[in-house]
Amino acid sequence: MRKFSRAEATAYGFLTVTLVFCLLPFLWVVLASVDPNASLFLSLPKAITADHFVKIFTAENGGRWFFNSLVTVGATTALVIIVAGMGGYALSRTNAWWKRPFLYAIILVRVLPPTALIVPLYKVMLISNGVMGALVRSIVPPDSIRSAMQIFGFVDGYLGLILVLSAMQLPLALWIIKTFFDLTPKDYEEAALMDGANVFQRIRRILVPLALPGLGAAGLLTFIGAWGDFLMPLTFISSANLQLLPIGLFRAFQRANTIDYGYLSALALLYMLPAVVAFGVARGFLVQTFTGGIKG
Amino acid sequence: MAMTYETRVAWQNRMLLVPALVLLAGFILIPAGAAIYISFTNEALSGFAAAHPQLVGLKNYVRLFSDDGFWNSLVVTAFFVFGSSIVGQFVLGLASAMALRRPIAFRPVFNAAILLPNAVPEVVAGFIWISMLAGGKYSTVSRIVGLVGIPPQNWLGSLPLLMIIVVNTWRGIAFAMILMTSGLSAVPTEVYEAARMDGATPRQIFWRITLPLLRPTIFLYMLVSTAGTIAIFGLIYTLTRGGPGGATEIIGIYIYNQSFTAYQLGYGSAVAVIMLGVSVAIGVIYVRVLKVQV
Numbered sequence: 001m002r003k004f005s006r007a008e009a010t011a012y013g014f015l016t017v018t019l020v021f022c023l024l025p026f027l028w029v030v031l032a033s034v035d036p037n038a039s040l041f042l043s044l045p046k047a048i049t050a051d052h053f054v055k056i057f058t059a060e061n062g063g064r065w066f067f068n069s070l071v072t073v074g075a076t077t078a079l080v081i082i083v084a085g086m087g088g089y090a091l092s093r094t095n096a097w098w099k100r101p102f103l104y105a106i107i108l109v110r111v112l113p114p115t116a117l118i119v120p121l122y123k124v125m126l127i128s129n130g131v132m133g134a135l136v137r138s139i140v141p142p143d144s145i146r147s148a149m150q151i152f153g154f155v156d157g158y159l160g161l162i163l164v165l166s167a168m169q170l171p172l173a174l175w176i177i178k179t180f181f182d183l184t185p186k187d188y189e190e191a192a193l194m195d196g197a198n199v200f201q202r203i204r205r206i207l208v209p210l211a212l213p214g215l216g217a218a219g220l221l222t223f224i225g226a227w228g229d230f231l232m233p234l235t236f237i238s239s240a241n242l243q244l245l246p247i248g249l250f251r252a253f254q255r256a257n258t259i260d261y262g263y264l265s266a267l268a269l270l271y272m273l274p275a276v277v278a279f280g281v282a283r284g285f286l287v288q289t290f291t292g293g294i295k296g
Numbered sequence: 297m298a299m300t301y302e303t304r305v306a307w308q309n310r311m312l313l314v315p316a317l318v319l320l321a322g323f324i325l326i327p328a329g330a331a332i333y334i335s336f337t338n339e340a341l342s343g344f345a346a347a348h349p350q351l352v353g354l355k356n357y358v359r360l361f362s363d364d365g366f367w368n369s370l371v372v373t374a375f376f377v378f379g380s381s382i383v384g385q386f387v388l389g390l391a392s393a394m395a396l397r398r399p400i401a402f403r404p405v406f407n408a409a410i411l412l413p414n415a416v417p418e419v420v421a422g423f424i425w426i427s428m429l430a431g432g433k434y435s436t437v438s439r440i441v442g443l444v445g446i447p448p449q450n451w452l453g454s455l456p457l458l459m460i461i462v463v464n465t466w467r468g469i470a471f472a473m474i475l476m477t478s479g480l481s482a483v484p485t486e487v488y489e490a491a492r493m494d495g496a497t498p499r500q501i502f503w504r505i506t507l508p509l510l511r512p513t514i515f516l517y518m519l520v521s522t523a524g525t526i527a528i529f530g531l532i533y534t535l536t537r538g539g540p541g542g543a544t545e546i547i548g549i550y551i552y553n554q555s556f557t558a559y560q561l562g563y564g565s566a567v568a569v570i571m572l573g574v575s576v577a578i579g580v581i582y583v584r585v586l587k588v589q590v
Contacts, residue, residue, distance in 0.1 A: 007498065011395035018392055019409040021466060025424040026412070028436065032427075040427055041434040087316035090309040102313075104583055109324055111579040113527035115548030116568040119555045120330035121323060167323035170316060199308075228417035230530030235556070246419040250534055253423060268423050272416040279415035 029265045038262035052266035062267045064241070065248035069271075072158055072244065073226045076165040080173045080222040081215050083166070088177025088214075089207065093186070103178075110171045114231055121164065125236060129154035156238050164236065165226040172225070173218035180214025220282040227275050245271050328572060334565040341559035349562070356566035366567060368542050369550035373526060375457055376464070376546050381521040384465030386514075389472020393480055394506075396473075414470035422534025425463045426452075452536055456543040460532055467531065471524075472517060479513030480506070516586060523578045526571070547571050 004012070032038035033052055035045035056062035091099065132152055140148045154160030188210065192202050208215070233244040243251075249271060252264055335356055339349040360366050392410055396403055413421065428436045431450030438448035451459050483506070491501050507514075529548050532538065538545035538553055545553065547567065555564030 008398065011398050011400060014391055015395050015400065015406045018388060018469070019406055022409045022413050022469070024436065025421075025428050025466070028427045029420070029424050040430050042427065042436045083315045083319060086312040090312035094306070094309040096306065096309065107583055108576060108579040109320060111523040111575045111582070112324065112328060113523075113548055113571060113575055115527065115529050115551050116571040116575070117324065117327045117331065118552065119561050119565050119568060120327035120334055123330060123334070124322065124327055163319065164323050167319040170319055174316060224415075228419075228530075230418050230533065231552075234533075246417060246530070249419050249423065253426070253534075264423070268420045272420045275417055276412065276415045279411070283411070 029268055032261050032265035033269050035262055038265060040259075040261060049262075052260075052262040053270075055263050056267055056270060060263065061240070061243070061248060062245075062263070062270070065243055065245040065267075066270060068242060069227065069245040072162055072165070073223060075158075075162045076169065076226045077219050077223045079162065079166045080169050081219045084170055084173035084177050084218055085208075085211065085215055088174050088218075089181050089211070091174065091178040092181035092184075103175075106171045106175055110175075114168060118231065118235055122235060125154040125160050125164070128160065129157070132157075132159075150239065150242060155236055156242065158242070161232060161236050164232050165229060166222075168229070168232070169222040169225045173222050176218045176221070177211065177214050180211060180217075184210050217282060220278050224275055224278050224282065227278075331565045331568045331572065334562055335569045337562045339561040339565075341556065341561055352562070356563045359563065360566050360570070365542060365545075365550065365554075369545050369547045369567075372457060372542070372544060373546040376461060376544075377522055377525045379458075379461035380464035381468060381525040382518060384461060385468040385472045385521065386517065388465065388469045389474075390476045390510075392469060392473045393476035396477070397480060410473055411470045413467045418528075418530030419534050421463065421467055421531055425459075425466075425535060429459055453540055456536055456540060460535060460544050463535065464525065464528065464531060468521070468525075471521065475513055475517045475520075476510065479510045482513075483509045512586075516582075519578055519582045519586075523575055523582075526575065 028042040031042065031045055034048045034050070035043070036047055036049045036051065037045070038052075056066070091102065132154055133149060136145055136148045136152060149157050151157060152159045154163075188206050189202055192206050197205065228246070230246050230250070233247050234250075237243060237247065245267070249264065249267055252267075253259060336351055336353060337349045338352045338355070392406075396406060400406065429451035430438075431448075431453065432438065433442065433448040435448070435451070437451055442448060449455075487505060487509070488501060491505055496504070526546070527548060528546065529552070532544055532546060532549055533552070536544045538549040542550075548571070551564050551567050551571065554560050554567065558564075
């Protein structure tokens with residue numbers, strides 16, 4: 001057997017302790033999700049069951065929360081890709097005087113903590129909700145106003161939540177896509193222009209295929225950010241049937257006396273799965289995410 | 297009159313940015329400006345002031361400076377940022393990055409394990425740590441420290457601030473590790489070889505070469521991670537909601553509790569303006585000192 005040097009042994013020892021520290025907390029949620037007698041404490045299940053996972057989609061609200069999260073976060077991701085795709089392209093190609101101020105502003109906007117904006121944001125949402133309410137009342141018949149507002153409302157409605165989540169994720173997406181277009185040669189566009197392609201043809205045939213990796217990275221990071229967001233759905237969604245997964249999970253966990261640990265563990269695993277997968281795919285872009293565009 | 301090609305492109309670029317501008321203005325810039333205005337009013341979420349908010353001048357700011365809750369939240373925030381991002385995440389992240397630079401077996405496994413806590417949503421992180429830190433002798437942490445004879449306790453009740461520092465350290469090692477790895481990879485290996493030839497000990501190499509060469513990366517890390525740690529909300533809210541008795545009430549949680557639990561929107565906004573000011577200052581330092589390329 002090869003002998004370990006002291007430095008190597010230290011490295012292995014340190015990494016093993018760190019690995020245990022990082023993974024141990026997950027052990028409970030994994031075991032509890034298949035344990036018919038799950039409790040708050042870590043224990044080895046005496047039997048294994050899939051009931052908790054089945055229950056998510058059959059008996060309780062978990063499936064609905066999951067679906068709600070998927071719809072709002074999916075719409076957010078699509079909107080951010082489109083808006084940041086257009087804006088990032090313009091920021092990359094322009095040489096106008098506002099280019100540098102705009103880019104510096106994006107960096108500053110990124111450090112503004114959402115908690116510091118939440119009160120005035122609440123007011124903006126209330127006012128927008130009033131305007132939207134008047135609009136909806138003048139268009140839809142009285143008996144469907146409530147359900148229309150659940151979709152188009154700004155407070156306790158999905159449109160407002162989608163727009164807020166999009167605005168929060170937009171600066172990073174703009175930055176990534178702009179940086180990506182900076183590395184894409186202009187020659188293809190110019191050649192297509194010479195051949196007489198109109199704006200839509202150039203976007204569909206040249207720009208979107210060229211920018212696909214950048215748009216994909218921005219989309220993944222937007223998804224991760226919006227999927228994990230807790231503050232916005234906590235503040236702006238109150239109806240039970242509109243609730244998103246993080247808040248549903250949080251509230252169910254607060255009901256001190258009747259917590260079904262096995263079921264909530266299964267739900268937590270389901271909730272973290274898309275985020276972990278997206279994180280794994282987006283790993284190559286992580287340095288950019290964190291620093292917001294320092295060239296490494 | 298026909299537009300030239302250049303003017304048309306210039307207009308096209310401006311139009312393409314309009315949707316992004318509308319979103320940023322409507323949901324970030326206008327609210328940030330409104331925070332300043334609201335901080336000068338006695339606006340509330342319920343009661344008389346809710347219907348008739350009035351300008352009260354600097355009253356909220358005066359109150360703020362004599363409010364123990366506000367000073368408490370500043371101190372808690374300082375401990376939280378220092379303990380978790382400047383000490384915990386940084387030390388463990390740098391050590392992980394250095395250990396993983398060696399030809400280590402199972403490197404992807406170690407790497408993935410360190411990244412996982414960062415990938416899970418805040419609520420899930422809170423959920424699993426409530427189990428880890430639960431009171432009584434059956435919780436995981438109680439059992440582990442029981443091995444060295446420390447009595448079991450309700451960890452989030454007896455050592456709340458230390459516990460949220462541990463949890464946030466756990467969550468953020470990955471960020472420090474990723475940045476430090478990219479910083480270390482920019483250091484040419486010849487430098488290390490030359491130092492070893494000259495007979496430098498590993499300790500000397502670390503203090504005299506690695507750390508000084510990493511300084512720009514470390515500075516970048518400190519800024520970004522401080523700004524990010526100040527902004528944390530969901531992780532602490534799911535664990536303690538700022539309690540017990542304000543022990544974990546970092547400034548963002550304090551704003552939320554003042555605004556939506558105590559219904560004091562005007563006062564909450566004054567605290568928010570202070571927080572915005574600190575964050576913008578960090579952002580300006582970031583841009584000026586690091587000379588960000590745009």
